[in-house]
Amino acid sequence: MSEEQISDRSVQQVQHEAMSRKLKKVPFVEIHGGRVAGVVSSGSSAERVYVSFIDAGTTNYYCSTNNNRPCGGLRGGPCKHIKSMLDEAVIQYGAAKVLKGLKIEADPATIHRGSDIVRHLTGSKVKEEASIVFSRFLSYLRQLENPNSVMPSPEMTWFIVG
Amino acid sequence: MDSLGMPEGMAEVEGLISKIDECFSLGFSRLGSEQLEGLASVARVFSGTPLGERMKDAVEGLARAEFREEHFVSLAAARQSLQGAQYDALLDQAASKGVGFTRAAVNAPKKAEPIPEIATWMESSRQWLVEVALAGFMQVEQETVLPFVATLERLQQREEAARLAMLLSGVVHELFDCMPIGNMVHVPIRRWSDLWARAMISALDLPAYPESEEVSGALHLTGVDLRRHSHAMSAVFYGVLLPDDGAARHVRLTASGYKVDVLDDDELWQVLDETVFDALIEAYTRAKTLNIKGMRLLGSGDLIWDSSRAKIAAKSDVMSVAAQHINAPDTVLCDAMPLDRHPVQVAVPVYMGECEVKTSDDGALMLSSDGFSVELDAERGFMGGDLTKQFKGVDDCVGLLRYDGRWLFQPLVLSSKGKLTRQGQSATLKIKSSSSIGILKERASMLLRKKS
Numbered sequence: 138m139s140e141e142q143i144s145d146r147s148v149q150q151v152q153h154e155a156m157s158r159k160l161k162k163v164p165f166v167e168i169h170g171g172r173v174a175g176v177v178s179s180g181s182s183a184e185r186v187y188v189s190f191i192d193a194g195t196t197n198y199y200c201s202t203n204n205n206r207p208c209g210g211l212r213g214g215p216c217k218h219i220k221s222m223l224d225e226a227v228i229q230y231g232a233a234k235v236l237k238g239l240k241i242e243a244d245p246a247t248i249h250r251g252s253d254i255v256r257h258l259t260g261s262k263v264k265e266e267a268s269i270v271f272s273r274f275l276s277y278l279r280q281l282e283n284p285n286s287v288m289p290s291p292e293m294t295w296f297i298v299g
Numbered sequence: 300m301d302s303l304g305m306p307e308g309m310a311e312v313e314g315l316i317s318k319i320d321e322c323f324s325l326g327f328s329r330l331g332s333e334q335l336e337g338l339a340s341v342a343r344v345f346s347g348t349p350l351g352e353r354m355k356d357a358v359e360g361l362a363r364a365e366f367r368e369e370h371f372v373s374l375a376a377a378r379q380s381l382q383g384a385q386y387d388a389l390l391d392q393a394a395s396k397g398v399g400f401t402r403a404a405v406n407a408p409k410k411a412e413p414i415p416e417i418a419t420w421m422e423s424s425r426q427w428l429v430e431v432a433l434a435g436f437m438q439v440e441q442e443t444v445l446p447f448v449a450t451l452e453r454l455q456q457r458e459e460a461a462r463l464a465m466l467l468s469g470v471v472h473e474l475f476d477c478m479p480i481g482n483m484v485h486v487p488i489r490r491w492s493d494l495w496a497r498a499m500i501s502a503l504d505l506p507a508y509p510e511s512e513e514v515s516g517a518l519h520l521t522g523v524d525l526r527r528h529s530h531a532m533s534a535v536f537y538g539v540l541l542p543d544d545g546a547a548r549h550v551r552l553t554a555s556g557y558k559v560d561v562l563d564d565d566e567l568w569q570v571l572d573e574t575v576f577d578a579l580i581e582a583y584t585r586a587k588t589l590n591i592k593g594m595r596l597l598g599s600g601d602l603i604w605d606s607s608r609a610k611i612a613a614k615s616d617v618m619s620v621a622a623q624h625i626n627a628p629d630t631v632l633c634d635a636m637p638l639d640r641h642p643v644q645v646a647v648p649v650y651m652g653e654c655e656v657k658t659s660d661d662g663a664l665m666l667s668s669d670g671f672s673v674e675l676d677a678e679r680g681f682m683g684g685d686l687t688k689q690f691k692g693v694d695d696c697v698g699l700l701r702y703d704g705r706w707l708f709q710p711l712v713l714s715s716k717g718k719l720t721r722q723g724q725s726a727t728l729k730i731k732s733s734s735s736i737g738i739l740k741e742r743a744s745m746l747l748r749k750k751s
Contacts (some may be wrong), residue, residue: 145489145704146487146489146490146678146703146704147489147490147493147642147643147703147704148490148643148678148679148701148703149487149490149678150678151473151476151477151487151490152469152472152473152476152528152529153476155529155560155561157561157562157563157566157735158561160561160735160738160739160742161738164738164739164742165739165742176742176746178742183745184745186742186745186746203745203746229560229561271746274743274746275743275746276452277559278559278739278740278743279452280455280530280557280558280559281557281558281559281570281736281739281740283455283456283556283557284457284458284461285554285555285556285570285571285572285575285576286458286461286462286553286554286555286556287552287553287554287555287575287603287604287605288461288462288506288508288553288601288603289508289551289553289597289599289601290461290462290465290526290533290553290555291462291635291636291639291644292462292463292465292466292469292497292498292501293465293466293469293526293527293528293531293533293555294526294643294644295466295469295490295493295494295497295526295643296469296526296527296528296531297526297527297678297679298527298528299469299472299527299528299529299530299560
């Protein structure tokens with residue numbers, strides 16, 4: 138079957154399939170609005186979560202708790218939460234997408250885990266408000282609260298991956 | 300070669316649709332004389348039909364750069380009616396080539412009553428679709444799509460708008476995912492024009508459904524067509540209903556829910572409400588018959604699931620029911636509703652006894668049974684990976700006859716020495732605290748508590 142034939146099809150796998158991954162450590166990571174951002178569980182307290190992000194281009198980064206306290210691990214470079222977030226971003230989206238999202242020029246084949254990306258970060262710690270990431274996480278979760286339906290849904294016939 | 304062949308006139312209609320799609324690719328704000336002449340030739344085909352005047356106005360208007368919503372609605376309707384004609388021709392072709400079923404027509408339903416606040420979001424959706432059409436798919440950027448997300452989130456919260464919202468969620472995420480579109484190796488213009496036209500039609504009125512009747516009998520579920528995109532899943536259960544009186548009928552049951560992108564194939568079932576769908580999933584995964592009493596069956600062959608009208612009964616011998624009824628000439632197969640008729644909605648259940656898979660000269664995998672032969676749909680195989688391997692040792696199977704530029708077979712259930720392989724075989728709706736959905740909900744509650 139030629140690629141020409143596939144591109145002509147109505148029903149085909151166009152969307153990138155997000156890879157499923159373990160969520161306990163990093164419940165949420167996304168490439169959105171010019172940054173890679175995530176919500177990371179604290180290693181020491183079940184009550185605490187961190188929000189980490191890296192801006193595209195500048196690769197400036199920040200990490201703080203859900204109470205807006207700066208992460209203690211940020212001295213001298215990105216903390217372990219940022220590394221974990223990148224680990225999971227690479228699993229979920231693939232190295233190429235993460236590099237593109239951060240506007241980092243590097244060969245995706247050389248990126249296997251978060252620390253491989255950390256090596257390419259040239260930015261520094263820049264304090265930024267974390268609430269936008271929390272609210273994006275909550276609106277992502279709100280999808281699960283939206284109502285089910287038992288009615289026919291012929292429009293979904295076009296979608297076969299995701 | 301498949302055994303079904305192409306209905307007459309198919310290529311001509313394809314040509315007309317391509318002329319419309321070229322404009323969607325380029326963008327209606329930058330059409331040249333070639334595209335405008337193409338649209339005019341489409342309009343001429345409709346002259347003398349109910350769409351004739353509207354199409355003439357639309358094409359003349361677009362040529363004068365009058366980018367009114369009604370012109371775009373006319374284009375969507377024209378495109379859809381061309382594809383509706385294809386749908387009809389394809390079903391007739393399948394029947395004439397000996398695929399057994401009795402076609403049952405369905406009438407257009409009455410329009411649904413509008414709900415004012417949803418109507419406003421539907422209007423916003425149409426405006427956005429016009430903007431996309433003006434820009435052209437090749438030029439769609441973040442800025443074209445981002446402002447629409449707020450409207451979409453409102454639509455998602457209303458069950459009455461679920462169909463439009465799920466469709467638009469899929470479109471929006473797919474466009475984001477493909478950006479920058481100019482860098483794509485293959486831009487799926489046919490697909491995106493389909494989705495655009497469908498969305499425009501769905502954003503006009505809330506969905507209306509044809510007349511229904513209450514049916515009772517034994518329902519044997521054969522397989523599931525699991526449709527999904529990153530933010531929604533919709534499982535269609537295909538089955539044979541042996542009614543207490545009358546001929547066997549092909550029926551479908553739909554269960555849909557919103558989801559998040561990190562769920563794997565097993566976990567995505569958990570977005571379905573356990574209290575509503577438990578018996579359906581149990582009957583399917585354990586291959587039990589469902590005795591149904593007074594369940595609503597739409598004229599389109601869609602049973603509307605209601606757990607209070609279903610009872611799990613004895614083991615269902617899925618393959619022998621399939622062999623006996625699926626392609627019996629008097630088994631009733633309802634047409635899609637008039638607005639839904641489109642080649643992608645061709646889904647004729649087929650039983651393939653003593654089947655075998657061979658690779659054709661041009662590299663397609665052909666499934667054959669009893670002199671009948673059709674190409675396996677590699678895009679829709681439900682088990683991933685190598686289809687040849689999956690069909691190894693398979694004695695008989697059931698699937699859907701599909702059409703997407705050519706005839707295709709979508710497998711639903713494979714049987715090997717009495718053992719069934721089907722999608723969602725191990726589905727369970729119970730949410731464990733260790734599952735993705737359980738973890739996400741727990742983490743979110745932590746955030747909400749700490750923030751307050």
